[in-house]
Amino acid sequence: MIEWDVEAMARLRSAVNRGDWAAGLELLQGRPLEPVLQYAGDVALMVVARGQAQGACLANDCRALLADRGWPGDAELAAELAAPRGPGSGPYRTLLPLPVDLGAVAAAMDDGLHVLDLERGDVLALDELSRDEPQARDGARWLPIPPGILPEGEDARRGAARRWLAEQGYRPIERTL
Structure with a gap:
């Protein structure tokens, strides 16, 4: 093997x-x-x-x-x-499909102060959001990602991100350009 x-x-x-x-x-x-x-x-x-x-x-x-x-x-x-x-x-x-990178969500949970773009599936830092997204006032588009203590290991971290996403009513799907 x-x-x-x-x-x-x-x-x-x-x-x-x-x-x-x-x-x-x-x-x-x-x-x-x-x-x-x-x-x-x-x-x-x-x-x-x-x-x-x-x-x-x-x-x-x-x-x-x-x-x-x-x-x-x-x-x-x-x-x-x-x-x-x-x-x-x-x-x-x-659960609504969302093209999101679970690794990025896990990293954001680890760092805190990030949001998830519910239209594109992008993870953005709050300071990035206010600078680059003038429509940031539209709260329905952005989901705050709470900071959390994540388990060790990449697979466990992806799982924690998947669970959080499901709790918010979303399931990850593949991202395409």
Whole structure:
């Protein structure tokens, strides 16, 4: 079994952020899913959404491992992996999709004084918002990201960000240009 080194993690992170399901699937093959369950679940969601046969198997594997692990955000991801496919299907689908980088949300939770742009999914520092966004007075567009004490490890931090996002009524989807 191939382990997760720094280069492989960077490639997986990039594949998920680009929405490149094929590259993500290739990286997961032959490697343990446990250290990267949040990323693996995101890859599984992308693969299933594209009707690829490998998606259901990966989704089932991730769902079982997430249920066993039980870290912050694992239940939310497992619920999405279990949701019936199709527009508006399943209870998890009641959460609004938002193209957001969970790593950026986690970093903002760690630092504090950030907001989430509910139209574009961008994470901005408050001082950046007031300087660059004249329409910042429109409070419906911006969601304050509360500071928090996050768990150690990238996968656990992504999970904490996923949980917070679900509590706000949103689920992360891949970002596209």
